[in-house]
Amino acid sequence: MDQFSLERSTTKKVTLRLIPFLFICFTISILDRVNIGFAALEMNKDLGFSNAVYGFGAGIFFIGYFLLEVPGSALMAKVGARKWISRIMVTWAIIAILMVFIKTPAQFYIVRFLLGVAEASFYPCLVNYLSGFYQTKHHAKAIAGFMLAIPAANAIGSPLSTFLLSIDWLDIAGWQWLFILEAIPAVILGVVCYFYLDDKIEDVKWLNKDEKKWLIDVTTKERLEKQQVKHYTFLEALKDRDVLILSVGYFCWMVGYYGINMFLPTISKGLSETVSISTQGMGWILGLMYVCAMVTMFLVGNHSDKKNERRWHVAVCLTISAIAMIISTYVANTSIILSFVLLTIALCGAFGAYSPFWAIPPSFLTGAAAGGAIALINSIGNIGGFFGPYIVGYIKDLTGSFNASMIFLGVTMIIGSCIVIFLVKQSGKALSHNGEKKMEKSS
Numbered sequence: 001m002d003q004f005s006l007e008r009s010t011t012k013k014v015t016l017r018l019i020p021f022l023f024i025c026f027t028i029s030i031l032d033r034v035n036i037g038f039a040a041l042e043m044n045k046d047l048g049f050s051n052a053v054y055g056f057g058a059g060i061f062f063i064g065y066f067l068l069e070v071p072g073s074a075l076m077a078k079v080g081a082r083k084w085i086s087r088i089m090v091t092w093a094i095i096a097i098l099m100v101f102i103k104t105p106a107q108f109y110i111v112r113f114l115l116g117v118a119e120a121s122f123y124p125c126l127v128n129y130l131s132g133f134y135q136t137k138h139h140a141k142a143i144a145g146f147m148l149a150i151p152a153a154n155a156i157g158s159p160l161s162t163f164l165l166s167i168d169w170l171d172i173a174g175w176q177w178l179f180i181l182e183a184i185p186a187v188i189l190g191v192v193c194y195f196y197l198d199d200k201i202e203d204v205k206w207l208n209k210d211e212k213k214w215l216i217d218v219t220t221k222e223r224l225e226k227q228q229v230k231h232y233t234f235l236e237a238l239k240d241r242d243v244l245i246l247s248v249g250y251f252c253w254m255v256g257y258y259g260i261n262m263f264l265p266t267i268s269k270g271l272s273e274t275v276s277i278s279t280q281g282m283g284w285i286l287g288l289m290y291v292c293a294m295v296t297m298f299l300v301g302n303h304s305d306k307k308n309e310r311r312w313h314v315a316v317c318l319t320i321s322a323i324a325m326i327i328s329t330y331v332a333n334t335s336i337i338l339s340f341v342l343l344t345i346a347l348c349g350a351f352g353a354y355s356p357f358w359a360i361p362p363s364f365l366t367g368a369a370a371g372g373a374i375a376l377i378n379s380i381g382n383i384g385g386f387f388g389p390y391i392v393g394y395i396k397d398l399t400g401s402f403n404a405s406m407i408f409l410g411v412t413m414i415i416g417s418c419i420v421i422f423l424v425k426q427s428g429k430a431l432s433h434n435g436e437k438k439m440e441k442s443s
Contacts, residue, residue, distance in 0.1 A: 003214075007135075010211040014133050017206055019145040021196060022126055025089065026146050028185050029122055030153035031160075032096050033061070035182055036112070038161035039099075039175040046173060049105065057108040059386040064116025069379030072121025073128070080199040081129045085122070089190030092118040096183040100176040124374035127358050133201060133215070136222055136359075137305055144301025144355035148294050151351055155290035243373045245419060246360065247380040252416030253318060253357075254384030256409040257350045259392045260325060260343075289344045296348035301355030311420050313356035318417035321349025322410035329406045350413070357420075388412075 036058050044054050076084040095115045102108045127143060134142045164181055165174040172180075198204045201216050304313045328342035361373045392405040399405075 006210060006214050007218075010207065010215050011134070011138060013207055013211065014215070015142065015145065018130065018133060018197075019142065021193075022130070022146040023149050023152075025085075025189050025193065026123075026126065026149035027153045028089075028182075028189060029092075029119065030150055031157050031182050032092060032115075032186060033119065034154070034157060035161050035178055036061075036099075038157070038165060039178050042165055042173060042175040046175070047103065047108075049108070053105045053108070055390065057105070057112045059390060060109055061112045061116040062382050062386045064113040065120045066116075066379045066383050068117045068120035069124065069382075070121075070375045073124050073375030076121060076125045076128075081125060082194060082197040082199050085125055085129070085197065086190045086194040088119060088122045088125070089186045089193060092122075093183040093186035093190065096179055096186070099179040100172070120379070121375055124378050127361075127374050129197075132219065135218055137308060139305070139359040141301045141305045141355070143358050144297050147354050147358075148297055150354070151290040151293040151297065151347075155287045155294070158286060243361070243376060245422065246357075246373075247377045249416045249419035250357070250377050250381030251384045252412050252419065253350075253353065254381040255388040255391070256318075256322065256325070256384075256413035256416070257388070258385040259388035259405070259409040259412075260346060260350065285340065289340075289347055292344050293347045293351040296352040297354060300352040304356040304359065310356040310360050314353045314360075314420050315417035317349045317353035317356075318413045318420075319349075321346045321353075322413040322417075324349065325406050325413075326410040329401075329403045 040049075040054050040058075043049065049057075072084075072088075092115060095111060095118050098111050098114075102111055126146060130142050130146070131139060161178055161182075164178040167174045167177045169177065201207075201212060201219065204212065207215065300313055300317060304310055307313075324342045324345035328339045328346060331338045331342065358374070361377065388409070391408065392402075395405045395408060396402055
C-alpha cells in the first residue's frame with residue numbers, strides 16, 4: 001500500500017473510532033452544563049430563588065471550572081486520558097443528580113461550583129487526546145468533528161429539556177427529572193469510556209500493523225519537529241507568551257459568545273412576539289439556527305485544514321460574527337426576518353472559529369505542555385462565561401435595550417480577533433507545520 005492510501009485508510013479508521021464517540025460524550029457534557037437554564041423555569045419558582053440567586057449560581061460553575069482546569073489537565077498527563085476522562089464523566093453525572101436535592105441558595109451554589117470542578121479539564125483533555133492520534137494538518141477537522149456537539153446540544157437541548165419539564169412522576173418535579181435523566185447517559189458513557197478508549201497509539205487494536213507503524217512514525221516525526229521550535233515542560237507552557245496571548249483572545253471571544261448564547265432565547269422571544277410566533281415555533285427557529293452553526297463549523301474546519309491556516313480563519317469568523325450581532329439589533333424594527341438571519345450569521349461566526357482556534361496550541365506544543373496550554377486557555381476563556389452574560393444583563397437593565405449590549409459584545413469579539421492576528425505578526429514562532437510558513441520575528 002502506498003503512503004497516500006495508508007494515510008487515508010488510517011485517518012479514516014481513527015476518525016470513525018474516536019470522533020462519533022467523543023461527539024456523544026461532549027454533547028452530554030454541554031447538555032448537563034446548560035440545562036440549568038431550562039430547569040430554572042420551574043426550579044426558581046419551586047424553591048423561591050430570585051433572579052440574583054439564580055444568576056450567581058449559574059455563573060459560579062465557571063469559577064470552579066477555572067480553578068481546576070489546569071491541575072486536572074496535569075493529572076490527565078499522569079494517569080492517562082482513558083481513566084481521567086472516565087472519572088470526569090462519572091463524577092459530574094453524580095453531582096448533576098445532586099441538584100435534585102437542593103433546597104437553599106447555599107446548597108445551589110455549592111453543587112454548581114462542584115459541577116464546574118468535576119467537569120474541569122474535560123474539553124482540553126479531549127482536544128489534547130485527539131492531537132495524539134492525528135497529523136497536524138488534520139487537527140482542525142478532527143476537532144470540529146466532536147465540537148459540533150456544542151451547537152448540536154443547543155439544537156436538541158431546548159425541545160428535550162422542555163419535554164422533560166412536563167414529566168410528573170413519583171412526586172418528583174419535572175426540573176428534578178431533567179437533572180436525573182440527562183445525567184444518566186454521562187454515567188453510562190463514563191464507564192464505556194474506560195474500556196473503549198486507548199491512552200496511546202501503541203495500545204490500539206483496531207489498526208493493522210502497517211497503519212499503526214505509519215501513524216506512530218508520522219506523529220513522532222511531527223512531535224520532534226515541534227520540539228525543535230520550542231520544547232517546553234507543562235509549567236513552562238503556562239508562561240509562554242503565545243499561550244498567554246491566546247488566553248486573552250479566547251477570553252474576549254467567550255465574553256461575546258456566552259453573552260449572545262445565554263440571551264439568545266430572550267432576544268429571539270422578544271423578536272418573535274412582534275410577529276406572533278409561538279414559543280414552540282421560536283424553539284424550532286433556534287434549532288435551525290444552531291444547525292446552520294454546525295454546518296459552518298464543519299466547513300470552516302475543513303477549509304482551515306485544506307489551506308493549512310488557522311489565525312485568519314479565527315479572526316474572520318469572529319469579525320463577521322461581531323458585525324452581524326451589532327447590526328441585528330438595529331434592523332429588528334424594519335425586518336424581523338433580516339434580524340433573525342443576522343443573528344444566525346453571528347452564531348455561525350462565533351461557532352466557526354472553534355476548530356481552527358483549537359488547532360493552534362497543538363501545532364507548536366506537544367504532550368503535557370500542549371495539555372497544560374489548552375487547559376489554561378480554556379479556563380481563562382471560560383471566565384468570560386461568567387462576565388459576558390452578567391454584563392449584558394446589567395447593561396440591559398441600565399438602558400432598557402439590548403442595542404448597547406450587542407455593541408459591547410461585538411466590540412469584545414473584534415478585540416479577540418485582533419489579539420489572534422497580533423499573535424501571528426509578533427510572536428516570531430512557528431505555530432503550525434506541514435505547509436504553513438514559519439513566521440519571522442518582528443523587528
